[in-house]
Amino acid sequence: MANDQNPIGSRFLAPISESIWDMKYRLKGPDGTPLDVTVEDTWRRVARALASVEAQPEVWEPRFQAALDGFRFLPAGRIVAGAGTGRSVTLFNCFVMGTIQDSMAGIFDALKEAALTMQAGGGIGYDFSTLRPRGAEVKGVGADASGPLSFMDVWDAMCRTIMSAGSRRGAMMAVLRCDHPDIEDFVTAKQDPARLRMFNVSVLVTDPFMEAVRSDGDWDLVFGGRVYRTIRARDLWDRIMRSTYDFAEPGVIFIDRINRENNLRYAETIAATNPCGEQPLPPYGACLLGSVNLSRLVRDPFGPGAQLDEGDLRDLVAVAVRMMDDVVDLSRFPLPQQAEEARTKRRIGLGVTGLADALMMVGLRYGSEEAADWTRATMRQVARAAYLASVDLAKEKGPFPLFDAEKYLASGTMSRMDKDVREAVRAHGIRNALLTSIAPTGTISLYAGNVSSGIEPVFATAYTRKVLMPDGSRREEEVVDHAVALWRRLRGAAPLPDHVVTAQDLTPMDHVRMQAAAQEWVDSSISKTINVPADIPFEEFRDVYQAAWDGGCKGCTTYRPNAVTGSVLSVAEAPKPEPKAEDPPMERPEELEGATYKLRWPGSEHAMYITVNDIVVDGRRRPFEVFINSKNMEHYAWTVALTRMISAVFRRGGEVAFVVDELKAVFDPRGGAWMGGKYVPSILAAIGIEIEKHLKHTGFLDSAASLVEPQGTATPVVRTGKFDDAGWEETPAQDAVAAPPGMACPSCGSYEVRVQEGCLSCATCGFSRCG
Structure with missing residues (x-):
């Protein structure tokens, strides 16, 4: 029996888990009324949908629900959100x-x-x-x-x-x-x-x-x-x-x-991957993802007998493989070529999450040789169980249509697979051509109780999250790593063991060692970010990629925090909070600093002049108002309306960078224009780009999506200074207030933004650049 880590009276392991479930996975009616009253309803809905393609759904539905119960098996978010809803959606995560x-x-x-x-x-x-x-x-x-x-x-x-x-x-x-x-x-x-x-x-x-x-x-x-x-x-x-x-x-x-x-090298050539790199796929290739939560399979966590329950792992993997195989038949596909590719090869991507938490529970330091050996052995168990389960499915339902025993056994992972597995495949075939992958699990790991993501290290043992309340006020709550929360329940205030480490404690080679160990028994690939310190010498940084190549990795992604990319690895004190939503609009001072930008839309007779004025709040320069002037009187009404609306948003305070995203996303059905070698979809998008330039220059925007100007280009600021009733007074650009530390989430404004698993994601709201 694996450990029971649920807090008494709740199926959710942390308050943030329920928030993520409600925002992303809970089925609701068109009017927002919850149809999944509890998370058990969600598990039941998913289990019933997947079992519906089985010959004996009444047998498999309870087994599927048992696998989901307690967040032990975590299908990818698209499956949890879409299965059993009656909506015509794809349950597949990624396509090439x-x-x-x-x-x-x-x-x-x-x-x-x-x-x-x-x-x-x-x-x-x-x-x-x-x-x-x-x-x-x-x-x-x-x-x-x-x-x-x-x-x-x-x-x-x-x-x-x-x-x-x-x-x-x-x-x-x-x-x-x-x-x-x-x-x-x-x-x-x-x-x-x-x-x-x-x-x-x-x-x-x-x-x-x-x-x-x-x-x-x-x-x-x-x-x-x-x-x-x-x-x-x-x-x-x-x-x-x-x-x-x-x-x-x-x-x-x-x-x-x-x-x-590639197990299918006799039938396909791969030339691309999905967005996070864990799924190399052929043309029109499609794959679905799911993860076994290793942190839920440790017996006697932090105790003298702490170990992974290998029998429970094998049983859970076998059920998970069947569930994912059923998704292939249940899902819709955007294109018929994708459906054909999925059903002739029946590729699935079963992986793990909570690896770092499990290592913590069994007394191993992430990144050590012992942890790498444990990871290698665990992934071998996962691979064996997955391949044998797929053989059993082939006995029952037939192998994937492109299966050729001799060619399959001579290729890829199968060439080094254990003899008993190879003989089983030779005798009975296999249902799924490829079975294992380590996918990004940031959001589903939060949903599962803030377990460590995929095979990434624990980012932080705890952090503070600001929660918006129905009355507009905000309260703070602590978000604790799953294994750390369990330690607190078992040991109270006792100090964490010495082997507990976070991403800030690791060397780049610790990351490479763990990725290489996992890759050995993963037949697809791995989504992982190797976080490196900002002061790493370039020569040493370059060696990380050589080590990944030498170690047998299929790819490499690194993240070095700096002034360009943003210091997402910083765990220093967060900047002071923005004005609360219930605060009144900020009063306009007598004078403001700002800048004016000239914009000439191709084909337009007159240029526009966009002025953005700023206010300093808690030492941080932020936008306060916008003016747009043009001699073209056809523009007068909408530019006045636009500037009033944008200025009203800016004066309310809070997270306002979304204004730029909204403007840049406006598409003109009459066609956009090429400006500076880039396609701009509308004149409103061009205005958004100019405002974004200003927010970058002043330091208000500081994120992976908001980089500094490219080398060799001129600064976008036409002029800077103070503007009041007496007129304009020029000031040097370098007098601008410096950018705040860290990176703000573009969705919720939180500074708990991280780059993990090849993906920019927010630990507060679950926002992800990767879907």
Whole structure:
């Protein structure tokens, strides 16, 4: 019997868990009336829906519900939110889209498919390596190609437009091969603070490239059989590393290793991943995700007999595999090609969460050799149980349609799988071509009692969360890591054991060691962020990626806090709270500091002048009012209305950065315009961009989505100074108030924002950049 860690009288392990359930997973009617009265109703709804595709649903529904009970098995949020609701939704988390054909028709067909998938809430990955480089000849039209980056801008605008229509947030991943002629521009593209904000970007790194880096060899940049130019491999590698060091992107994906290790290498070629990298998928590939909560399977936690209940783990994994296989048949799909891909291969991504908490409970320090060995052994148990369960399903329901015994056994994970598992597969086939993955679990881990996410370390043992009450007031509540909360219940105020560590205590190689240990028995990949200190030397930072390659990882994502990316690893005292929602609007001082920006919309006869004035509150400069002036009288009414509304929002205080996002998301059906090499979907979006420039310059915006100006560009501020009834007095730009420490959540304003599992997420409200 594994440990019973529920607080008496509640199925939720922490107050934040109930909040997350109510916001994200609880079924409600059109008027907001809860239809899931309790979390048991949610578990029952999901279990009944998944069991409905079984031949004996009455047998499997209670077993499925038992697996969900106590947050032991955590299907991905899309399954919990969508299964059994009667809504026509996809229960799959991630997709890689079809190969983009290098023609205008092919490009926009692919864009349409992406829009339909994102509208359904799916995160998507794309390989843009098939598009000819910038400057290449386009035969028959007498023009030169604009290159893949220009079309990525179009995808970016599409994603922003879909989001502005109220769709569930879905992330995008763009990858480009390391030998594409535009790779150098791709590596530095996101250094432009207004470009590709809807994308994560990664470089597809090949084995020959890594060999050229190691030997300091030359590297050809090639497209269509033509060598465009030859560069030094180490120069490109250092460019990738330097951009990642300074801007946290791009990541790297070891694509040849992924294909070599793929169980289905005889039936597919992988060229891209989903947005967080844990699912390398072929064209139109789709995968669903779920996690076994290891923190719920430890017997005698913190005691002398503390250990993982391996029998309970095997039983839970077997039920979880069946549940996820049933999702393949239950789910809808945005595109018929995705449905065909899912049902002919029946790929699932079963992983774990709560690993760091489980290590804490059994007395092991995260990142140590002993913890890595324990992780490797645990993931081997998960893999064995999952593969054997899938064999049992094949006996009952048949193997996946593309199964070929000899080819399957000779490829990927199967080549090193235990003999008894290989013999079982040979004799009976297997239901699911691939079975294991470590997915981002930030939100479902909060829902499960603030357990540590995936295989990430504990970020903080505790933090303070501000909760908005119905009367508009705010109260503070402590959010405690699940294992730490259990320690307190068992040991009271006794100090935490020495082996308890957080992300701030670890070296980069501790992270690499844990990722490599888990990867050995994961047949897909792992979503993980290797957090590194801000002062790590560049040479040492570069060595982290080499260590990930040498350790057998399939990719690597790092995060180094700095003035550009934001100091999300800081655990220092949070900035003073913003004015409360119930406070009256701020009074206007006699004089304000501000800046004026000139905006000329393409095709317009007159320029607009946008002035943003600021006020200083608690030592922090924040926007107070906006004025928009134009000689074009057709603009007069709407610009006056717009400035009054924006100024009213600014004067209320609180988190106001959403104004920028809303403006930038406005799509003009008559068409946008290209400005400075970027597509802007409307004149309102252009105004939003100018306001955003101001908020960045003053330090009000400080987030991963709000980077400093790219190197080599001029400052956006036209003039700064004080404006009052006497007129304007110029002041130097450097007199602006410095930016506050940390990073604010764009959804709730909390400073509990983290980069984990390759994803920016908020520990207070569950907001995630990754869906």
